[in-house]
Amino acid sequence: MNNNKTRPKHLNLFKIRMPVTAVASIAHRVSGVLLVMLIPVVVYLLQRSLHSEQSYDALMQLLTHPLAKMLLIIGIWAISHHFFAGIRFLLIDVDIGILKASARRSAWLVHALALICALWGVGIVL
């Protein structure tokens, strides 16, 4: 009994090495939560963009602010990761890419595509 208590439990997220598929799954959640938090921001921006020509111009001005640019880049990463990982899950639903090797490949692809989109966003925004 005593032995069991000293048995190492590797639930420390910094100690266990997560497979790339697990990282894709967790990133899908993280990006999803980020996107939900951005909903009120997006609705507010939509409202200001439609209110008047002045508020539209003010909004365009606001989007050049460094903080707004940072938020935009994070948002672009979140939506692209969620988009590609979501399509990956939809494909897995219909039995495409369910084998371990292909699931790992597609997870890497999702991370790569999201990163490319984020870098593309950096290029546009800066």
Next chain:
Amino acid sequence: MSKLLSTGLRAWVIQRFSAVYMVVFLLYIAVSVAMRQSTGFEPWTAWLANPINNVVVGLFFFALLLHAWVGCRDIIMDYVKPFWLRMIKLVALAVLLLAMGLWVLLVLLKAVEY
């Protein structure tokens, strides 16, 4: 069918259908942005005043809020174990998402008048 689609499976189906709609919507937006003739306040309001675009955008937000509800509900059910805390969080989430929905509805109804 209603018995088949009870609880978990219904959430699963909502999540998939809303996801597919949003993928198609994003492609439509990408094409619209790529094919636009001009930019600025006037073209933008005119685009959204078009009833088809207005409804398509409205349906997108409907799908988005449903998708957000199912996704956040899954996360809350995974990590928030005490029953009352879970209920409070779910109700707060529902109120927030409903408020977002009403807000978007008002914005879009106003946008169609331009």
